[in-house]
Amino acid sequence: MIRAWRGQIFTYADPMNVYETEPLLAQYLMLHYGAPEEVLPYAFGPKNALDFPRRCVEDLVARHEVPSGARALDVGCSVGRTSFELARVCEEVIGIDFSASFINAANTLREKAQLDYTRPHEGAVTLRSVAAAPENVDRTRIAFETGDAMDLRPDLGTFDVVLACNLICRLPEPMRFLSRLKELVKPGGQLIITTPFSWMEEYTPRENWLGGCEGKSDSFLGLKHALQPDFELQLEHDMPMLIKEHARKYQWTVVQGSRWLRRNT
Template sequence: MFDIPMSNPYESDKLLSEYLLFHYGTAEEILPEDTPAGMADALDFAVRTQRHFSADEASRGLDLGCAVGRSSYEMSRSCGEVIGIDFSHAFVDAATALRDAPLPYRRLDEGHGWTPLEARLPDGTDPSRVCFEQGDAMNLRDDLGDFDRVHAANLLCRLPEPERLLDRLPSLVRPGGELILATPCTWLGEFTPPENWPDGPTLDWLQRHLDPSFELLSTRDEPFLIRETARKFQWTSSQLSLWRRR
């Protein structure tokens, strides 16, 4: 599908296919025939998280850890310009390709069994407003500018030094602008050294870092579902917090 560098765990063809399904798959493509209670409520995570922004039109939006781009495209419904940034070259290539045409991919069912599928943008999004770039959320380019809305879902607990992003956020969000952070709080040594984990509840840690510059408006849990095979699914609950720049 793409020439994929193997510099980080999110560059494999398997994960690319899983995330295309996660972001763009329909309920029929994702769920088993006998769906357990609650699984359907975890669909469309990349759509639901950005809906916590206010309904007003905005000038600029930033989607950090955008993966294959669904939240970035959803933000284009109300933002004049959206930049999506992800560390994975493969994810950014796929998100960019979707600007122009549907993208074929394969769903793993089991063993050597695959089903061909196609990712496509939903009606009402405006790809002309969206661009993507590969980048490191801990070391964003200096000329990125500031934004009315910043969205970072399931990113913090995958960064080696998450406080570097927290320190940058006040300069990224304009006064009065909104910030959405969502994290499943699954702190793992393979991504973040234990000495860089929060020393207590993640939300308390966020408040200590962000309170000088941001007002916490609301929190809630948002479940999400990743289909690995026809019989294996990841169901996880992400803690979403909405903030306003002081």
């Protein structure tokens, strides 16, 4: 299952997917589309952690290397902000997420440019908010669909840019996704991966972790081993991310971002 951008709530064995619920939908609409003063209205706080979805594309995609007429695939797109940002540099973007409610929200934003929602504020109190698609983006370039990162449909084709944000450590079998990437990324194309490597057995059996356990302590080294037969590392750096749960509670995470170039093999 695709579980990008996720906090520490849903387990792959849980029959109830909380990412189909309104509170979690609101949380990720705020992460993707919330204005800085709406997300963090205090005079203090980690303001450099705002706008994480936008920064995933802006900071990690090498725009000068994206060819004319490029195709992009956004795996684990959540409610769609990264797909909109990819559409600034790519002619065609496919955004895929396992959550039907997330994809419905993304499609509403693609079709109508905005979406009204209520978000948790304090206790049972909620506030009204409006998520708005970013300006100066050709939304007709984007298509959203539900899908499983470990079992993507075989007719997707190949892409100049593939993006997977905060996905791999929430998959039961991350290697099933990683092993498919050589078929999805064109030779010379870019693979963008962000992950906090927050491995948990509720999501991923320990034997499937890329690192963070006895015998394989370094998750990024495990990611390199998985990718380097087909990809060359171009860039790696840390990225702060802030998720607002309610008026006075946040998740602050240091995510590792990396860009990989598909080898011409």
